Amino acid sequence: MASHVLSLRHIIKSYHDTVVLDIPNLELDYGVYWLLGGNGAGKTTSMKVMAGLIPFRGDILVENNISCNKQPVQYRRLVNYAEAEPLYPGFITGSDLVSLYVKTKGKGYKDIQEVIDLLGVASFIHQPVSSYSSGMLKKVSLLLAFTGTPKVILLDEPLITLDTQSLPLLYTLVDEFHQQYGVTFCITSHQPVTAGSIHLKVEGKNIVKV
Template identity: 55%
Template sequence: MSDSVITLRDVKKNYQGIPILDVPSLEIPAGIHWLQGQNGAGKTTCMKVIAGLIPFSGEILLQQQVSSKKDPVTLRRLINYAEAEPLFPSFLTGRDLLSLYINTKGGDKDWITDIVDILGIQGYIDNPVSSYSSGMLKKLSLLLAFTGNPALILLDEPLITIDTAAVDTLYNLIREKNNEGVSFIITSHQPFDEQKITLTGKLIVADKTITRN
C-alpha cells in the first residue's frame, strides 16, 4: 500500500463561478507538512476542502481507502481541522464543545482531559466561549483538533495568539501524535522550530493548485 495520507484527484473548487482551486492529481505522503502560499492564495480553502468541510468536485482519498465520494462521514471523522480564527456558538462552554467532539469522534477521554490541564484551559473550560479571549479560543480549537483518533490533523496558523508555553505544548503534541502515526498539514507565516519538530516536506499553494516541494 502507498504511504500517502491524502490523495487528491481532479479536485476543483469555485466560488461564484470563479476557479479557486484546481488540482489534477496530488499525493501527499504521511508525515508533517508545511502548507505555504501568499495571502489569498487559497491555503484555508485547501484545508477546508481536504477536511470535507466545504463542497468541491473531484475526489479525495484518505490513506488510499476512505473516499470523500463514497464515505464522507468517515473521512470527516478521521480528519481534524483547527481554524486560524475559530468561531464557536457563543452560548456553549468549552466543556460542552469538548464533550460534543468526544461523543462524535471518540478517542481517549483521559488523554484529552490531561491536555486540558497541560494547555492551561481548565480555569475557563466551564465558561461560555463568548467570554473567551482570542488566545483562549485558539487553545480550545487546538484541543478539539487533537480529540478522537484522527489519521490527519490540519492546523491553520496554530502558532499565532498563543503564549510561549502553549507553543511548546503544541510542538510536543504534534511530535507525540506523529510518532503514533498521525500526519499533519500546517499553515504558518512563522517558521517552525525544526529542533522541536521535523518537517517531512512543504506544500506550495500558488496559481490555483497545490504542489509538493
C-alpha cells in the same frame, strides 16, 4: 506497498465562477507538512476542502480507501480540522464542546484531560466561550483537533494568537501524535517553520511540494 495517507484527485474549487484551486493530483504520505503561500493564495480554502467541509469537484481519499464524497461521515472521523479563526455560539462552554466532540468521535488516542492540562485550558474550560480571549478560544479549538482517532490533523494558522509559552506545548502535541499515534499533519503558517518538516506551497492554483 504502503498507501498514501491523503490523495487529492482532480480537485477544482470555485467560489461563484472563480476557480481558486485546481489540483490535478497530490499525494501526501505520512509526515508533518507545512502549507505555505501568501495572503489569498488559497491555504484556508485548501484546508476546508481537505477537511471535507466545503463543496468541491474531484475527490479525496484517506489511505486509498475512504472517499470524502462517498463516505463523508467516515472521512470526517479520520480528518480533524482546527480553523484559523474559530467561531462558536457564545453561550456554549469549552467543556460542552469537548463533551460533544468526544461523544461524536469516540475515545481518543490520548486522554483528553491530559491534553486539556497540557494546553493550560482547565482554568477556563467551564466558562462560556463568549468570555474567552482570542488566544483562549484558539487553544480550545486546537484541543478539539486532538480528539478521536484521526489519521490526519489539519491546523490552519495554529500559531496566531497563541502566547510564546504555548507554542512549544503545541509542538510537543504535534510530535507526540505524529510519532506515537501515526498522525499526519498539514499546518498552515505565515511564521517561519521548523526545519526538517515537509513544505508544500500554493503555486498558482495548485499545491506543490517545495
